[in-house]
Amino acid sequence: MSQRLIDLAASIPLTDNHCHGVVRGNVERADFEIIATESDWPEPHGMTIFDSPVGIMMRSLCAPLLGLSKHCSPDEYFSRRYQLGQAEVTKILLPTTGIETFLVDSGFKSDNVLLPQEMATITPGTKAREIVRLETVAEGMARHTTADTFITDYADALALAAKDAVGFKSVMAYRYGLDFDPDRPTKAEVTKAAGEWLAEVATQRTPRMNHPVLLRHILWEAVDYRTAIQFHVGYGDSDIVMHRCDPTQMTEFLRRTVDLGVSIMLLHCYPFVRESGYLAQVYPHVYLDTGAAGHWTGLSSPTIIAESVEMAPMSKVLFSSDAFGLPELYYLGTHVWRVAMGKILQKWVDADGMGEKDAIKYLNWMANENARRAYRLL
Ligand SMILES: [Zn+2]
Known part of the structure; x- marks a missing residue:
């Protein structure tokens, strides 16, 4: 039996298309x-x-x-x-992941975690690029805008935040559900919604973007950039209602964006990995990963990682760790993906169902090239 794919998967450098920062301090x-x-x-x-x-x-x-x-x-x-100490554990574990490029979602608990550029300093030779969370940009300007100026203020704030970023992230799944109205709201609807939302957040200590009309507005603003937009899909913390995080709920939005030059990145996807794989097959601008399913499902993760390559074209499956905070999660997310993907490809090659040259090519696509294409990384 050959070990070639297993060995290659164990050592190939990775582009982590979705992760967060490591928590500062012990x-x-x-x-x-x-x-x-x-x-x-x-x-x-x-x-x-x-x-x-x-x-x-x-x-x-x-x-x-x-x-x-x-x-x-x-x-x-x-x-x-x-x-x-956390810093030392990070120094030990992060370099063992083999992640060469981190695409860092900078919009979650960002006060207490390493910034994208700091993530890149832990292992020599690594790079980090930023993914901008749409809702966080709106929350950041809530104290400095009005209903009448919301549209232009958000456009300006998003342009500034996106200056050095390689994509956007939507947490529509957390703030509403993926069964959102696919229509782009009108200017009048957005202005009215902004008035409602600003009145609501005026009494909140920390503004939270959860207005269904504004969530749609900021999403469509991101579509105009014709770049990659990540969607949280499937499991998450207690804010979500799981059945409303099934990505097939946003099928109509996918239909409407298919020709708009945007790439839709379905993140995590558990337990809707098969639904996500289906969407990635049918819609040319849809991609998926199984980030965090790797570490949260532990020893059962090979089954879930195998589901990600059941139906989607090999050009649509990406690696991500979705690690947050603990260096252990970067290591585990990476390790289980390497082991599972190596074994899957090796099994197909051994059964003579796939040529070894193809298998090596696909491994490289999933580890790096698919991310480079979708996010237009240089
Ligand atoms: Zn995440």
């Missing part, structure tokens, strides 16, 4: 238990996240890299990482 146990889950609450009855799929895999795969024995106890693991 991480206390209570914070660790929350960052290592999509839940907003700690495990009940004194139980720990270390006994969930991601925690089990952390104690199996990350422990030896931190000088611990494989499958060590939760307390052994945490006290070792605490003693080393």
